[in-house]
Amino acid sequence: MSPSALPKPLQAAALPDFVLRQFDRASAQPDHRQLYGILQRGIRDAVLPASLKLPPTRALAEALGIARNTVIHVYEQLALEGYVQAGVGRGTFVAKVGPRLVVDRSSAPAPAPRSDPLSRRGSRTVSEAGAARIQWGAFTPGVPEVRMFPAQIWNRLHSRLWRDATPGQLTYATGAGDAGLRESVAAYLQGTRGVICTPEQVVITSGTQQSLYLVAQLLADPGDAVWLEDPGYWGARSVFGAGGLKLVPVAVDSEGMAPTPEQLREPPRLMFVSPSHQYPTGALMSHSRRHQLLEYAAAQRVWVLEDDYDSEFRYGARPLPALQGLDRHGRVIYLGTFSKTLFPAMRLAYLVLPPDLVEAFARALIELFREGQTMHQAVLARFLAEGHYATHIRRMRAVYSARHDALMQAIAHHFGGHLPVIGGDAGLHLVLGLPAHVDDHALAQHAQRAGVTTRPLSLYHMCRPAAGKGLLLGYGTVREEEIAPSFTKLAKVLRGYL
Numbered sequence: 001m002s003p004s005a006l007p008k009p010l011q012a013a014a015l016p017d018f019v020l021r022q023f024d025r026a027s028a029q030p031d032h033r034q035l036y037g038i039l040q041r042g043i044r045d046a047v048l049p050a051s052l053k054l055p056p057t058r059a060l061a062e063a064l065g066i067a068r069n070t071v072i073h074v075y076e077q078l079a080l081e082g083y084v085q086a087g088v089g090r091g092t093f094v095a096k097v098g099p100r101l102v103v104d105r106s107s108a109p110a111p112a113p114r115s116d117p118l119s120r121r122g123s124r125t126v127s128e129a130g131a132a133r134i135q136w137g138a139f140t141p142g143v144p145e146v147r148m149f150p151a152q153i154w155n156r157l158h159s160r161l162w163r164d165a166t167p168g169q170l171t172y173a174t175g176a177g178d179a180g181l182r183e184s185v186a187a188y189l190q191g192t193r194g195v196i197c198t199p200e201q202v203v204i205t206s207g208t209q210q211s212l213y214l215v216a217q218l219l220a221d222p223g224d225a226v227w228l229e230d231p232g233y234w235g236a237r238s239v240f241g242a243g244g245l246k247l248v249p250v251a252v253d254s255e256g257m258a259p260t261p262e263q264l265r266e267p268p269r270l271m272f273v274s275p276s277h278q279y280p281t282g283a284l285m286s287h288s289r290r291h292q293l294l295e296y297a298a299a300q301r302v303w304v305l306e307d308d309y310d311s312e313f314r315y316g317a318r319p320l321p322a323l324q325g326l327d328r329h330g331r332v333i334y335l336g337t338f339s340k341t342l343f344p345a346m347r348l349a350y351l352v353l354p355p356d357l358v359e360a361f362a363r364a365l366i367e368l369f370r371e372g373q374t375m376h377q378a379v380l381a382r383f384l385a386e387g388h389y390a391t392h393i394r395r396m397r398a399v400y401s402a403r404h405d406a407l408m409q410a411i412a413h414h415f416g417g418h419l420p421v422i423g424g425d426a427g428l429h430l431v432l433g434l435p436a437h438v439d440d441h442a443l444a445q446h447a448q449r450a451g452v453t454t455r456p457l458s459l460y461h462m463c464r465p466a467a468g469k470g471l472l473l474g475y476g477t478v479r480e481e482e483i484a485p486s487f488t489k490l491a492k493v494l495r496g497y498l
């Protein structure tokens with residue numbers, strides 16, 4: 001690039017105008033992503049030069065007509081990634097991200113200068129992250145009642161096993177997980193979920209996220225397509241996106257994932273579904289849709305990833321058996337976790353694989369992660385084998401059922417039948433539907449300031465213009481008697497948005 005082709009650096013006073021010109025209030029993209037993108041591109045392209053002072057967060061929020069918290073969050077994100085530096089009491093300045101190389105046009109084309117501290121994939125992973133920073137309190141979705149975990153039983157099993165710990169349990173792991181745990185998991189899944197497997201098909205991982213990471217690494221190459229339910233689980237989207245896969249959003253109807261005829265003409269490498277309790281809408285995949293997807297997967301050699309993350313908690317009808325049990329062609333990879341039935345920090349989960357994939361997954365697990373936690377797995381194996389797991393699930397099902405009813409009552413008390421409740425008969429959360437004009441992101445931020453945690457439904461959508469509006473309300477983290485007062489606080493904020 002010749003010096004004359006370099007962009008003209010902006011003066012500080014012109015910055016709000018620079019942002020305003022590009023900021024589109026009608027855009028389907030959330031405010032924080034838009035603002036982040038505008039500032040990040042400006043800095044990357046040196047339109048916003050090093051040492052330029054960014055406007056105070058309050059002033060920029062007012063100029064754009066958005067929440068100040070949104071601006072604070074974007075500045076924090078940019079600071080985290082090294083684009084800006086903040087000095088206490090001094091304001092926020094564009095960081096010195098390194099001199100741009102001035103390349104003579106006559107020379108061979110040079111690769112584009114890389115001033116970002118992160119890779120493109122890295123900055124996408126961070127800027128599009130879905131994980132919330134708050135993971136406790138009414139109405140955090142996706143988190144169980146961890147205060148009722150039977151810690152005394154766990155402690156007892158733990159001490160007993162440590163008395164006889166073997167070197168084999170304390171060195172690096174060498175296989176697919178604790179043999180006793182694989183056996184107990186296989187028996188549990190056969191008995192309760194209709195999964196057809198032997199213990200040898202079970203591979204223990206440290207969370208569904210790790211299971212998905214292994215699938216992305218071992219069964220797909222960058223550029224391969226993965227079908228994702230839309231709306232769907234952001235965690236899967238992030239792992240597959242970071243793995244360089246092409247993310248294809250597929251709409252969900254009342255029967256589950258519903259690919260269009262055009263989508264069916266381009267088979268993906270992987271499809272990710274939550275048939276027993278679609279996340280986050282709660283839809284139960286119908287029998288006919290299950291058979292259609294399995295037939296398609298067998299004919300097109302697609303791997304079907306079945307995320308069965310919380311089917312233990314169903315308050316009306318019994319859950320349908322897992323998709324894996326219907327599969328006659330070995331295309332389904334079943335994913336389960338202990339995060340919802342016990343507690344998320346347990347970080348133990350499992351994959352049930354077609355037999356000829358097990359060796360590769362076990363090998364990659366120890367190669368990429370040098371897995372361990374063998375004692376932790378052994379304690380959990382005893383916990384299952386002695387029946388404590390089944391007892392705990394039974395107990396928690398009754399607790400969640402009562403909380404679910406209390407939340408439904410609170411919703412009915414404040415809004416009658418005016419706001420629809422979606423997917424409320426299973427799992428640890430429900431979705432309170434909202435009219436299309438409501439900015440559910442802004443509402444969730446506002447509710448957070450009032451002390452109530454919720455997540456906006458539109459966050460779970462990839463196709464933003466079609467995004468349904470609503471709030472995910474979890475009841476795992478709030479005692480039954482606290483549900484009504486917490487919902488009253490939320491209702492007060494919510495009314496201002498209707």
Ligand SMILES: Cc1ncc(COP(=O)(O)O)c(C=O)c1O
Pocket residue numbers: 142206207208209210233235274279307309336337338339344348349
């Ligand atoms: C849809 C879905 N699947 C799986 C998980 C569990 O993930 P992990 O086992 O990594 O805790 C979650 C947790 O939030 C989830 O929402």
